Amino acid sequence: MSVEKLLNTVSKSSDHKEFGAYLCDDETTQQLVPVLNEREWDASQVKTGGIESAIRTLATTGSPQYLLVDLSNSVDPEEDINALAEVCEPGTMVITIGKINDVTFYRNMLSCGVQEYLVKPVSTEQMREAFLSAEHTLRTPVENTASEEDQDKEKIISFIGVRGGVGASTLATNCAWILANEKKQKTALVDLDMHFGTGALTFDLEPGRGPTDALENPSRVDGLFIERAMIKESENLSILGSEAPLNDPSYTDPAALNHSLVEMRNNFKYVILDLPRTIVADYPMLISETDEVILVSDLSLAATRDVVRFISFRKAVAPQVKVRILINKSSGPGLTEVSKKDFEATIEQPIDWEIPLDHKLMVQVAKSGKILSQSAKHSKISKHFHTICDSITGGKANVVKGGFLAKIGLVKK
DSSP states (O other): OOHHHHHHTOOOOOSSOOEEEEESOHHHHHHHHHHHHHHTOOGGGEEESHHHHHHHHHTTSOOOSEEEEEOTTOSSHHHHHHHHHHHSOTTOEEEEEESOOOHHHHHHHHHTTOSEEEESSOOHHHHHHHHHHHHHHHHSOOOOSSOHHHHHSOEEEEEEESSTTSOHHHHHHHHHHHHHHTSOOOEEEEEOOTTTOOHHHHTTOOOBBHHHHHHHOGGGOSHHHHHHHSEESSSSEEEEOBOOOTTSOOOOOHHHHHHHHHHHHHHOSEEEEEOOHHHHHHOTHHHHHOSEEEEEEOSSHHHHHHHHHHHHHHHHHOTTSEEEEEEEEEOOTTSSSSOHHHHHHHHTSOOSEEEEOOHHHHHHHHHHTSOHHHHTTTSHHHHHHHHHHHHHHTSOOOOOTTOOOGGGOOOOO
8 A cells, every 4th residue: 555545544634733744764654654543643744755854844834742753864863853953842742763773872862852762664563652652751740850959059060181182171161151151050160270271261251360369369259359350251151260471380378279169159059160180189179179070081091090090089088079970072982092891990980971072063163263052052062061061950951942852841832
């Protein structure tokens, strides 16, 4: 039986688009028809062309409550899913199907916000279960996984790169910007590299002497001093950074650092510390004042060694502080000195985040004069940054403008 004849067996019209499908083959359509019959969905809403057709069509029409999309013809499924999010309304339950049978790909699909990913060939029962699960998600209130106490608590988060060039400063600046400008939280970015810090430079701002003055004159540090010493990037983001002359050595009093951090905590919801690894050994109290350390590494032999050393150091000076491991500029299997499996076995701790290397994107971002979260906000790397920020805030992912991010269970009103 042809697809056209098969679809003609289902004949319910509807003024409200509850369902839509964009498929690439007849076999999948045949398996879908029993579900359409059971739910009395309009068969005319099944279109051909896959996700590219879905993006074109939904850009000019409203998105349905339930959307089934075929990724089989997509060259870059994750990029296409991001593009689809731009044209879908919040709360759309997106179920995807495709040919790629890979656990990592499946997880990436879910992290992009789709409700489910099914591998072809797809049976009627699989699609039936997927739609039932999506329906359950819509009807079930989202539970907050973090306690109110954790969400209300002010936090100091330290980003530490175990080796030079692993990207800890880039991560710190982007996460600070997201917390302040997208999550609307009062945030401070503190760059403790007095001579070579890039916190202010990244935002094309003129650095001052804020950190130097604060550390040299701790008795002066109060709410008013912080307000005057910090550079305002936006209403919610303030930056404390400097470019001290190279012939001006800095002799920092540990008590001054402690006092400054206490004042920061009193004045901001989140304090993001861009903490040079060379300072950690000289001022171990910085770790004990931190609520969480995000240790940025690559999969090199030297970095593996230094992650082990830092974890051991933290256990000695601040065992209560949680250390999260982030692998940045990941090049994929076979292109690193140490495999991911061997790295985790050596440090005796799982990797929390792994961000891929995208040299071309980073060059484009540098030329744009803006940070990555501004100039390439829908890129894969930016989405990783958002995941890190969700972990910091203890909340769920926000809905991007026009996006679906169905996993958060937001329902269209």
